[in-house]
Amino acid sequence: MIIDVPIWRNADLIRTIPITRADLNQAISRNDFRPEDTPKPGKPRWYSWRDVVAVAAAQDLRKLGFGPSVAFGLVQEHLSPFLQGRIDAPDDCAGVLWLIRPSDDHLTFEAPCEFLRHTEYEELLIAPNENACIIVNVGRIAARVFNELQATETAKVIRDEFQILGPVI
Incomplete structure (x- = not known):
């Protein structure tokens, strides 16, 4: 059962992603x-x-190699609204790719972006007249972090039960 409410703390993100507390706060x-x-x-x-x-x-x-302001700016401008508007459960991310198209000389958070659903058996073609793009596999990221978060929750339950019941001899 997926509970769609905020349920993880800083420590969970630091352990799961990983990211430092200072980087997360920044x-x-x-x-x-x-x-x-x-x-x-x-x-x-x-x-x-x-x-x-x-x-x-x-x-x-x-x-x-992108700085935190560009990386988190892109996420805030494009990925977060996509996730909040179109994705109801972690499984909905399966196959989702985020294509970020930088301008000719640099990447800013206003870069044109596109989301598409893709299977590993399909070819992803980019037209020859288009610039190269950055492809972020949102589906794999979602599966990875959600599995880590579930493992963390399972470990907490086991630890709590062990403390209540004590060791089994």
Whole structure:
């Protein structure tokens, strides 16, 4: 059963993605990334699985060499609205590719983007007159992070049961 409410904390994202706490806080405070949940002052922030997928995608863009403002700007401008508007459950991400088309000389968060559903058996063709594009496999990212989040939840349940019942001899 998928519960579509924010249920993960900073520590879960740090462990799952991975991202440092400082980078996550900077993405929110300086790079305009807006998670679905806005906490009240003094309360902890919670993240939905859509937020986790978005942060993981931004981290993948950062691994390609893009700075945090461009990576999180692209996510906030394009990926987050797509996830919130068209994706109801993590399985809905299966086969989704995010095509980012940089301008001739650089990439900005206003870059034209496109989302398409693709199977691994289809060829992805880009017209010869088009610039090369960055392809982010949202489906794989969603599967990876959601599996990690579920494993974290399972480990918590096992740990809690072990503490309640004690070791079995």
